[in-house]
Amino acid sequence: MLYLLASGGLLSFNTGFAIWIAISLVVFLLIMMKFAMPPIMQALEGRETKIRESLEAAEVALAKAEAISKDNEKALREAESKAHQIRKEAMDDAERIRNERVAKAKDEAEQIIEQAKADIEQEKQSALVTLRKEVANLAIQSATMILDAELDVEKNQKLVDNYINDLTKN
Amino acid sequence: MIRQTMTNYLKFFYTLLFVVLLGSASSYAADAEKESDSPIDIMGTVADHDYFTFFGKKLYLPRLFLWENDLGELKFSTYSSTKKAIASGEFIDIDHVITPVTGHMVIDFSLTSHLIYFWFGLGALALLVMFAGSRYKKGIGSDTAPRGAIQNLFEIFYEFIRDEVAKPNLGDKYRTYVPYLFTMFMSIAFMNSFGLLPWAATATADITVTAVLAIFTFLVTQFSGTKDHWQHIFWFPGVPLGVKFLMIPVELIGLFTKPFALAIRLFANMMSGKIMIIAILGLIFIFNEMYGNIAAYSVSVFSVVITSILYILKLLVAILQAYIFTLLSAVFIGMAAEEHEHDHKHDEHIHADLSV
Incomplete structure (x- = not known):
């Protein structure tokens, strides 16, 4: 068993070994400080900055999106209420127009009926007048025939007139 | 002379260690340690070797010596292994x-x-x-999300060091120190974790390694020291003149105890875990030799359970100690690099951290 410790003890300081370690450590530390670590440190710091910035940007974007969505919702609600109003107005209009039409149609129908009634009455009157004249003529003619056959035209005329007058009264 | 006192200290340290760890078996283990037929070899497992175990085979490592012969000439000799060095006739094994x-x-x-x-x-x-x-x-990972376990794991550790260790302690200047702290944390964590492999050695269970690591933190600390840092050491502000002089040695000692504590803490934590496991598993073999195999079987139940628990603990400690070393490095550098107003909260901060 060979101990390299100069006096064979555990607590002795071995100079040659220490020099080896010091040289190794100096070289290693220099490489780490100059070449190995800086790119890694930069990469990680860059990533952290990027993440932080992304998070901040995301927060801003989220706030913006929230505002937009709030606006949208408001607009939607407004549009909805407007649509509702328009529909209501349209329904009212339709109702009114329908009522108007119905009223107008009723009026027209009434007018037509009135007209028809008036026409019928008129026709009836004129028919009556014509009939009366016809009857009178027929009576006269018949009377003439009778007078021609009989006598006294005057007395008979009087009788006929009286008869017609009585007819009219009835 | 220093070596002599060190050796004395080490003898005391070993004795203490064995008494604590092995109780009544300590004297046996300590004696057995010196003999070649020792059932367990605690020191051999934790000490540094001239070979490297690779799939159960010992690969001997090259030996390089800077030595002076008796004529006073400085020589540099290289051999492919210890055996070759001894075979050359210029070196002997004492x-x-x-x-x-x-020479x-x-x-x-x-x-x-x-x-x-x-x-x-x-x-x-x-x-x-x-x-x-x-x-x-x-x-x-830079433009898209990181992909795969390795990259994600890398980011977890990197971001942990940057956000939890560097940023709170180093303030605005943290970027300069992130590569250093990350390198320290990861390499210590790797070394500690490699030490968990049964055949591997724990580099951080070696006082030389931890001392060099601590010296690096010390140097980085001093080189990033501001005027305030040095003023606090040599001319402590806000105290009477006499106290200013009193503070100089105190602050100077404080300057060196910080890396010292760093080195010892990491070393002791890694070493103790290793020794504990070897000692507890070694109980099986010691009992086998002392009381026969029935005793060894019964002890093995206890030993294996405790070792399993210790392994989980060691895994935690491996990462934790790497973290503590890095965190304290960051704290020390941060204190030295800080441009502070003269409040003295930071001193309390140090003492609180040193007790970890």
Whole structure:
């Protein structure tokens, strides 16, 4: 068993070994400080900055999106209420127009009926007048025939007139 | 002379360690340790070696010596293994320490198992960073979300160090220190985790490694020190003149206790876990030798259960200690680099953290 410790003890300081370690450590530390670590440190710091910035940007974007969505919702609600109003107005209009039409149609129908009634009455009157004249003529003619056959035209005329007058009264 | 006192201290340390860990078996284990037929080899498992275990095979590592011969000439010799070094006739093995036959060793530059595992730690981190780097270069993770377990795991650790360790302690200047702190955290975590493998060595269970790591934090701290930092050490503001002089040694000691505590904390935590497991599993073999195999079987139940629990704890400690080392490094650097108004809250902060 060979101990390299100069006096064979555990607590002795071995100079040659220490020099080896010091040289190794100096070289290693220099490489780490100059070449190995800086790119890694930069990469990680860059990533952290990027993440932080992304998070901040995301927060801003989220706030913006929230505002937009709030606006949208408001607009939607407004549009909805407007649509509702328009529909209501349209329904009212339709109702009114329908009522108007119905009223107008009723009026027209009434007018037509009135007209028809008036026409019928008129026709009836004129028919009556014509009939009366016809009857009178027929009576006269018949009377003439009778007078021609009989006598006294005057007395008979009087009788006929009286008869017609009585007819009219009835 | 320092070495002599160190050795004395170590003897005391070992004795204490064994008494605490093995109780009545301690003297036995300590004695057995010196013999070659020891049932368990605690020191051999935690100490550094001249070989590296690879799929159960020992790969001997090259030995490099800077030594001075008796003529006073400085020589640098390299051998492919310890055996070759001894075979060359220039070196002999005295108590497991390779020594020149003539003259003395100046610095032993030999590669060791701990060094190999230290390199493994750095290498694992290098692979991870290269992998992650190529991903980010391709845009995966930089333009899109990270993909796959490895990249996500990398990001968890990286962002943890950056956001939980660097940012709160270093303020606006944190970017400069993130590579350092990340490297420290990950390499220590890798080394600690490699130590969990039964055949592997824990590089951080070596005081030399943790000391060098702590020295690095110390140097980074001092080089990023502001005027305020130095003023607090040499001319403490807001206290009477006499106290200012009193504060100089206190602050100077404080300057050095911080890295010292860093080194010892990591070392002791990693070492203790390893020794605990070896000692508890070693009980099986010790009982086998002392009381026969029936005792060993019954102890093995206890040992295995405790070891399993300890392993979970060690996994936690492996990451936790890497975190503590990195966090305290960040705290120390942050304190030195801070441009503060003269409030003294930060001092309380240090003391609170040092007790971790």
